[in-house]
Amino acid sequence: MERIGLRIRLLKFFNRHPHTKAFGILLPCMFWIGVFFLLPLVFMATYSFLERALYGGVQLIFTWENYTRFVDPLYLKILLRSFRISFLTTVILLIIGYPMAYRIAMADKRWRNILLFLVVLPFWTSDLIRTYAWMLILRDTGLLNFLLQYLHVIKKPLTLLYTEGAILLGLAYVYLPFMVLPLYASIEKLDRSLLEAAEDLGATPFWRFLKVTVPLTKSGILAGSLLVFIPSVGAFIVPDLLGGAKAMMIGNLVQLQFGPSRNWPFGSAASFILMTIVLLAVFTYLRFAGGKEAMEEAR
Amino acid sequence: MKRGDYLKPLDWFTSAGYLFLYLPICILIAFSFNTSRFSVVWERFTWEWYGRLIRDPLVLDALKNSVIVAIVAMILSTIIGTLTAYGLYRYRFRGKSVFDGILFLPIVTPEIVVGISLVIFFVMIKYNLGLTTIIIAHVAFDIPFVMLIVRARLQGMDRTLEEASMDLGADEWTTFFKVTIPQLLPGIIAAALLAFTLSFDDFVITFFVAGVGATTLPLKIYSMVRLGVSPKINALSALIVLFSISLITVADRLQRMRV
Incomplete structure (x- = not known):
């Protein structure tokens, strides 16, 4: 009974907010693609403007040098x-x-x-x-x-x-x-x-x-x-x-x-x-x- | 118009095209049964290289990793991709075309870009590279493929059945699980099999996000290839290709199936 009650409440909520429902269904995809695809691309873009540190890391100093090397x-x-x-x-x-x-x-x-x-x-x-x-x-x-x-x-x-x-x-x-x-x-x-x-x-x-x-x-x-x-x-x-x-x-x-x-x-x-x-x-x-x-x- | 006039040379050309596609794979498989280790001359038929494969603990370990990664990535991406396809099919909302465009991006982005951006990401959030990071990456590139295949199935679906179910008093939830999902099932299974294959075969992205300890079969093959051509690689490759081909054939059958 408890589960059915919850389900009805959920459905009622979603019927009042149709956009929330679409959002809810698309959320897992938005999360995964957002965090594990788009965000890393942003990180990569940021990295490309930073200076290289010794032994492979980066230093938080802005530079165009990585591009001008081309x-x-x-x-x-x-x-x-x-x-x-x-x-x-x-x-x-x-x-x-x-x-x-x-x-x-x-x-x-x-x-x-x-x-x-x-x-x-x-x-x-x-x-x-x-x-x-x-x-x-x-x-x-x-x-x-x-x-x-x-x-x-x-x-x-x-x-x-x-x-x-x-x-x-x-x-x-x-x-x-x-x-x-x-x-x-x-x-x-x-x-x-x-x-x-x-x-x-x-x-x-x-x-x-x-x-x-x-x-x-x-x-x-x-x-x-x-x-x-x-x-x-x-x-x-x-x-x-x-x-x-x-x-x-x-x-x-x-x-x-x-x-x-x-x-x-x-x-x-x-x-x-x-x-x-x-x-x-x-x-x-x-x-x-x-x-x-x-x-x-x-x- | 005389059909044969231009179809004849076209036939030859097309046959040559198919030969081009399949001959190298056939050669690879044939040489996995050749006794000679170095030469391309055919000596005798042997199962020896296959025997050496199943006795190699490193290969077996890589196989285990590949299966774990592919199964987990398949399950997650099939669930997420199916939900996404359904959401995009069912609802209209502002920014839908942007959402569509973003889902198109992982398909066109070169694998190497995906790989290195993820490795930067994991290093920056200080997450250790290993099986988990491989799975995360694979789910990300599997989702758009699953979404496309399930969506194609949804577009061919008979919508009146859903309406009938709702008219007969089933709520949306019941309709989704009892009417929509069963109708989509062949498409969903096909998508799952293809997601499995993509994940099982992936090399480039895995290469970057794997770290030191987690070797999958494609990574193992690559490290063997670096040392030079060998009949053992031929045997392993032949097995993987035949395995992929069978999965894809089943997936293709399912996609054509009518409910």
Whole structure:
């Protein structure tokens, strides 16, 4: 009885204050995301303006130095490389992903679900393991070098691992699902009658694709590009395992500051720059793709 | 229009795309059964590397940690994420779009940023790094995913059933537990399985918030990879990939299920 009484009182209270009810239900999420996601970001931003103390701590002295250090060509090079690699990954995946998404959208219903599932599946499996698989293939004594030598294409093993090319390959491999899914979603919604109309009016397949299909699937192209660019620019595992010390990206720089270099303020600044790049990419995307609907699309 | 004209080359291209996605994983699994330790040449089939795995106390310890973390993170994030999805579906309030945007943030924020900001946070509040901090971090990145999956299910739900239940005199509480939740159940279980997988497989964020004592399987793999490629890593990776694939397949089935 006691419990029922309490329940009725609670319900009455909530009926009088509908907002409190919504608030109550959302509270656990607000708490968790607020305290364990947003607040740490604020701490990180603060850290990036503090001076480093000896042995890894910080001193409560304000400084711009952690940001001005990025003028150093060494760090600028890392920033530029991150941009270049992420941009190239996005372009490569557009080229690979569009035809795949198109073919999946054209498949009959039963096959479509299977094909889609096979694209999504790797997304949920470990990046670390999928990247490691490429180490088996690309290293000097790896599968690819073995095959090429066996077929007498090359005499000495090629250096494939620890290059920018290896990073590109790894990122394209890991983020392919991110490109195919949004592209598929927009191609699938495409109004076929428009394609037929273009054909009736004499458009060749090439021009029809360029002038009708591509503009109509713009939202998918933008969403896919965003979803690939963002994790690529902040990637850590792929450049760490496949790039090594010779081809560092921002992610590796951040890790280095929190690991061996023990310069947390500088690491925070690098991380903050990374976060800014990501947010800029999101805002640019929203600008081009048009607000809220676009955000739904990206999901 | 002749269908085959452009679909034929597309077929080849798409098949190549799938080969690209799956061949490396297949190679990894195949080499976990090869007797040769260093070479890529196939020698003989063996279970030896799997045997060495289950006899390695460090691997077993990491497995135990991973399971604990993934289960606790799954339970917490499923409860919180489901409540959030329901709240956002059911109520309109000022600042809802801001709330939505904030939930979108953990998904787009690079993992490394999440990891180092949390480590700064825990060090500043002087909380010792360990299993608890790993769980806290995992719940934070699982919540938005659970929310999205349950929300998709809610949007496809038949709302008249809820109304019928209320009309027949059930209060909101009873309606939620007896009508809404059962209808959402396949979606909730699917979300839970995916949250488990995400948590079980996470490396980057865990790497930063783990501290010294708490090693999970991905951390163990990473430390082994640092020492070089080995068939033992292949075996461990193969097991984890196959385990993830089975969980995801079940989750996918559940998501497609109609009530």
